[in-house]
Amino acid sequence: MFMERIISEGIAHLSYIIMGSGEAWVIDPRRDCEIYLEKTHKKGIRITHILETRRNEDYVIGSLELASRTGAKIWHADSQLDYQYGYPVEEGQEWKLSGLKLEAIHTPGHTPGSMSYLLRDTGGAPWMVFCGDTLFSGDVGRVDLLGMAKARELAGMLYDTIFRKLLPLGDGVIVCPAHGAGSVCGSSITDRPWTTIGLERKLNPMLQFQARDAFI
Numbered sequence: 001m002f003m004e005r006i007i008s009e010g011i012a013h014l015s016y017i018i019m020g021s022g023e024a025w026v027i028d029p030r031r032d033c034e035i036y037l038e039k040t041h042k043k044g045i046r047i048t049h050i051l052e053t054r055r056n057e058d059y060v061i062g063s064l065e066l067a068s069r070t071g072a073k074i075w076h077a078d079s080q081l082d083y084q085y086g087y088p089v090e091e092g093q094e095w096k097l098s099g100l101k102l103e104a105i106h107t108p109g110h111t112p113g114s115m116s117y118l119l120r121d122t123g124g125a126p127w128m129v130f131c132g133d134t135l136f137s138g139d140v141g142r143v144d145l146l147g148m149a150k151a152r153e154l155a156g157m158l159y160d161t162i163f164r165k166l167l168p169l170g171d172g173v174i175v176c177p178a179h180g181a182g183s184v185c186g187s188s189i190t191d192r193p194w195t196t197i198g199l200e201r202k203l204n205p206m207l208q209f210q211a212r213d214a215f216i
Contacts, residue, residue, distance in 0.1 A: 001098050002043075003119075003128070005176070006035055012180045012189075016130055018119070020098030023048040026072075027117060027130045028178050029062040036066060049095060050086075051102075052076045053132025053178055054114040077132075078113030089115050100127075105165055107134045109158025110141030118169065128174040129197075134158070135166055136177045137199075138190030140206045155216040162207065163215075171198025 002019045008030045016027040017036055024040050024047045040047055047070040050063045055078040063074045064085055074086030075093075091106040099122040107116040116131040133141035140162065143154035174196055181191040188205070201207055209215040 001100055004039065006030065007180070014176070014178055014180055016176055017047075018097065018102075019043055019045055020100070022046070023097065025049045025051060025095065025097065025102065026066060027051045027176075028053055028132065029066050031060045031062040031065065033062040033066040033069070037069060046070060047072045050074045051089070051115075051117055051130075052086075053116065053130065053134075054078060054111045055081060077115035078111050080113055091115075105129075107131060107161040107165060109143060109154055109161045110134055111145060112154070112157070114141075114161075116166070126169045126173045128176055129166065129169060130176045130178075131166065132178045134177075135162060135175060135200060135204075136179060136189045137175070137181075137192040137195040138204055139188045140204070152216055156212065159212050159215045163210070163212075167197060167201060167207075169197055171196060171201060173197045175200060 004017050006015045013030055015029050017039060018025045022045050024045050026036050026047055029036060029050060050066055050072050067074050075089045076083055076086045077089055079088030089104045091104055093104040095102045101120045103118045105116045105118055107114050110133040114132055114134055116129055116134060118126055119128040121127045140158060143151045143158055181189045
């Protein structure tokens with residue numbers, strides 16, 4: 001198995017490509033998707049699944065373009081919306097690749113239907129979590145996309161997601177967010193290029209508010 005992070009300069013967007021024996025998955029592809037095709041072509045494998053972590057507000061996602069060129073299935077989050085493409089992800093849904101398992105986790109807060117994808121190793125242990133705009137290096141996702149009238153409710157959802165679903169995965173789990181430093185999707189994202197649940201538990205200022213009301 002081979003995983004690579006694709007960085008889109010300017011908007012600090014991060015997407016990921018996971019390649020195994022004969023096939024690959026892409027998570028949150030950018031619009032100019034030639035890079036995913038180049039990398040899989042070099043290894044002689046095809047992209048079979050495209051997974052989105054949430055509805056996107058800051059860039060045009062490349063799922064449809066990439067699917068049209070590969071025949072891959074698109075799986076989208078926020079299934080309450082009237083999508084005109086792909087298939088809605090359900091919590092607990094699983095995909096398998098080269099002995100690894102990718103598991104969908106409903107992680108609302110940034111949007112009501114946000115999804116994270118937990119990659120388990122061949123022994124079943126949590127290894128990496130692709131968490132979209134839920135948890136960043138040094139920050140958490142913004143909760144104002146539905147307007148300030150809904151912000152408190154979404155902040156409560158985000159607390160439950162982080163403290164009851166993500167942090168219990170274990171300190172050694174690698175956190176793979178959808179944005180890095182400089183993105184407007186978080187006001188204080190650090191320039192720490194790789195992070196873990198343990199590092200965020202210790203260093204992320206937003207995770208020091210352990211009481212739910214204080215966090216909100």
